[in-house]
Amino acid sequence: MAPLFRLSGAAAGLRRVLRTRGGSRYPDGWFGRGTQEGPNGHLFGETPLPPGVSRKWEDWELPYYASFVAATVMLTVGLSAKPDTTLTTWARQEALRRMSAAEGEDSE
Secondary structure (H helix, E strand, C coil), X not given: CHHHHHHHHHHHHHHHHHHHHHHHCCCCCCCCCCCCCCCCCCHHHCCCCCCCCCCCCCCXXXXXXXXXXXXXXXXXXXXXXXXXXXXXXXXXXXXXXXXXXXXXXXXX
């Protein structure tokens, strides 16, 4: 009788742990509004700057944009300059080579 009691106690503990990890501990669960007061209608919750003032860039923005532009240029140039290695192109070149070789033998 004792092992059954321990098993049910372990199952109850497991059920309790899973229930609290499931988000029921908070008032609205995982998908509740939390402490946010509500949407203010601005992108990312930032307040708009006064007229005539430009936004200061963050430290990560310049390297991010520079690497994005560099990657775009490298992909554009690299993919446009890659050799044509399709099977149909090889077969066409091989057929032309064999036809020119056959014409050369016929003329002799």
